[in-house]
Structure formats: structure tokens, C-alpha cells
Amino acid sequence: MLLKDRVAIVTGAASPRGIGLATARALAAQGARIAILDLNEEAVQRAAGELGKGHRGYRCDVSSHEQCRKVVAAIQSDLGPVDSLLAFAGISRSTRFLEVTPEEYEAVMQANLRGTMNICQAVVPGMIEKGGGSIVCVGSIAAQRGGGVFGGTHYSASKGGVQSLAKAMARELAPRNIRVNAVAPGLIETDIFEGKLTETRKAEIAATIPMGRVGQPRDVADVCVFLVSDWASYVTGVVLDINGGLHIH
Ligand SMILES: NC(=O)c1ccc[n+]([C@@H]2O[C@H](COP(=O)([O-])OP(=O)(O)OC[C@H]3O[C@@H](n4cnc5c(N)ncnc54)[C@H](O)[C@@H]3O)[C@@H](O)[C@H]2O)c1
Numbered sequence: 001m002l003l004k005d006r007v008a009i010v011t012g013a014a015s016p017r018g019i020g021l022a023t024a025r026a027l028a029a030q031g032a033r034i035a036i037l038d039l040n041e042e043a044v045q046r047a048a049g050e051l052g053k054g055h056r057g058y059r060c061d062v063s064s065h066e067q068c069r070k071v072v073a074a075i076q077s078d079l080g081p082v083d084s085l086l087a088f089a090g091i092s093r094s095t096r097f098l099e100v101t102p103e104e105y106e107a108v109m110q111a112n113l114r115g116t117m118n119i120c121q122a123v124v125p126g127m128i129e130k131g132g133g134s135i136v137c138v139g140s141i142a143a144q145r146g147g148g149v150f151g152g153t154h155y156s157a158s159k160g161g162v163q164s165l166a167k168a169m170a171r172e173l174a175p176r177n178i179r180v181n182a183v184a185p186g187l188i189e190t191d192i193f194e195g196k197l198t199e200t201r202k203a204e205i206a207a208t209i210p211m212g213r214v215g216q217p218r219d220v221a222d223v224c225v226f227l228v229s230d231w232a233s234y235v236t237g238v239v240l241d242i243n244g245g246l247h248i249h
Helices: 019-029 041-051 065-079 102-130 153-176 199-206 217-228
Strands: 007-011 033-038 056-059 084-087 133-138 178-185 239-242
Touching: 007 019, 007 065, 007 102, 019 033, 019 041, 019 084, 019 217, 033 041, 033 065, 041 056, 056 065, 065 102, 084 102, 084 217, 102 133, 102 153, 102 178, 133 153, 133 217, 153 178, 153 239, 178 217, 217 239
Parallel strands: 007 033, 007 084, 033 056, 084 133, 133 178, 178 239
Antiparallel strands: none
16 A cells, blocks of 8 residues: 555546546555546546545536636545645647647647646645645657657647646755656557547557557556655656657657
């Protein structure tokens, strides 16, 4: 039990086949009490219910600064001081560069970059008060190599922003005993691709990956458990690749 009685917030964790819920399960298995945050009330309650007693679900659109503040206050009163934040809420769009409208650019930035900033700003004061904490943000291979497989330019830019945000927070918050890291997943089989990841496409992509397979949410989840746990007590400001060798620096 690496995380016994710790309180962890996981955003974007109501998607049944998503990275967030897989991570929430892995954290709970290590003894943490989880606050699931996502857009839909029914979905967050279902996800929290699946984890079992002691876990809670909260509806929250992370692109709203106000909602983030309110939900974190509610979590602190329901579950106690927050030890860890895993900020996974995000959307992906594959629209080609010249077709990206200002509205779509804004939507991607709001969910991915502003959303990460908002939830971190809401959580950090409590961590400072309790004397420390750990945060994991979600970047992407798309930020590292000019696009992933499906993500467009605006998606790549938003994830580059998240990775830089994590590094800058790590530097500023280290004296407060708050560690901040990011993960950069390669292609992970979830519902974010909205039907584009067909079996044929998956096999084609797998053939380009040195490990010969696309990633599964659990591949990311276990790394995130490590990063928030005391096993990573001297690790901050890293962007950790989880990509089966698809991108080796
Ligand atoms: N799947 C991949 O290959 C991959 C690769 C690199 C990075 N990522 C990132 O990992 C994260 C999780 O993705 P996933 O693949 O599990 O996708 P997913 O679609 O299964 O899960 C994303 C979740 O975020 C929620 N969400 C979206 N906008 C939100 C908002 N404004 N407020 C609160 N919740 C919101 C969605 O409702 C959904 O439940 C995303 O940030 C994604 O960009 C995924």
C-alpha cells in the first residue's frame, strides 16, 4: 500500500476506457481515496461507485477557474486535505492546421492547458498549507515530435504548454515540498480518438512501435502511481515518456 489514506484528485477520470479511470483504480488499489472529476454528473458517480466505498465523484469543467476552486473546497471538506493531483482532463482534435477555427483552437486550449492551470491553482494552496504534495500533468508524444498520430497542431501546442507548465511549476513549488511531473504518453488505446483507431489502423501503428503494440491505459496508470508515491520522492520537473519506444530522444 504505497498510498495508504492519501487523498488524490483525478480529473478526466469518468471515461470508462480512459487513462484517468485506470489511474484512479491503480491509486485506489494502493490505498488512496479518490475524488473523480469529469464533465458529467452521472458518469462521475458511476466511476466513483465502481471504485467502491470511500471514493467520491464530482462534476467539474476544469476550463472554469471558479468550478475548480469550488470543487477543491468541497473535496477538502468531504475527504480531507489533498495529497495528490493527477490532471488528465483533456480533448484531442485532429483538424488540419489551416482548417482549425479560432473556436476549436480555444476549446482545445481551454480544456488542456487552461484546465490544467486552473485545477493546479485550485489545489496548490491546500498542499502548501499541509506541507507538500505531488502533481502529475499529462503531456503527449505529440508535443515532443510535432504531432502524434491523431493530434492536430493545436493539440500538440496545448500539450507542449502543459509540459512547460509542469516544469515551471516544479521549479517554483519545489521549496514548498510540492513535486510536479508530467507524463508524455504515446498512442494509448482509449475512446479519445472517437472511432478513428480502427483495428486495421491500430495494427499499422503497432508495426511502427519498437515494442510492437499500442499502449493501454494501465501502462500509464502504473507510472503515475510511481510518480505520486514516495518512491519518486526526489523526482520533480520530469516529462516521463510512456510510448513503447515510439519516440526515443
Ligand atoms: N490516449 C492517448 O493516446 C493519449 C496520448 C497522449 C496524451 N493523452 C492525454 O491523456 C488524457 C486522458 O485521455 P484519454 O485518452 O484517457 O481520453 P478520454 O477521452 O478517454 O478521457 C478524457 C476525459 O476528460 C474529460 N474531459 C474533457 N474535457 C474536460 C473538462 N473541460 N473538464 C473535465 N473533464 C474533461 C472527458 O469527459 C473524458 O472523460 C488527455 O489529456 C489526453 O490528451 C492521451
